[in-house]
Amino acid sequence: MRHQGGCHCGAIRYVAKGEPYNATACHCLDCRRSSGAPFMAWFSVATQNFAVTQGTMALYASSPGVQRGFCGACGTSLTYFNASLGEVDVSTATLDEPSEPAPRDHIWVQSRIPWVELGTFLPAHARNRDGSG
Secondary structure (H helix, E strand, O other): OEEEEEOOOOOOEEEEEOOOEEEEEEOOHHHHHHHOOOOEEEEEEEHHHEEEEEOOOEEEEEEOOEEEEEOOOOOOEEEEEEOOOOEEEEEHHHEOOOOOOOOOOEEOHHHOOOOOOOOOOOOEOOOOOOOOO
């Protein structure tokens, strides 16, 4: 499986290989602020299965051990990388074909903006799926 995508201005292009997992819609404050959106849809791939194929992503250390990748030209939020997890979370909406992988749940709903209505068809977790965080 191969998913390709990039930023708004086209300066950054990437490829995510392998079967994506942990597809989610995250409502945490960090995701909202880094994206400027009411929530952020992500999916994960193993670190070795993600590569930037054009341009150079800018990186921001948003907390210890965490780097958020974005386009330095247009600001598009592209990735979330936590060194301890061995995976890269990729912004689903930046895919060329963003219909899959679709979110399978909502996380950090305790932090969601009150006017965001959650559909009843996906599970919702107050924090992470396993209750941590």
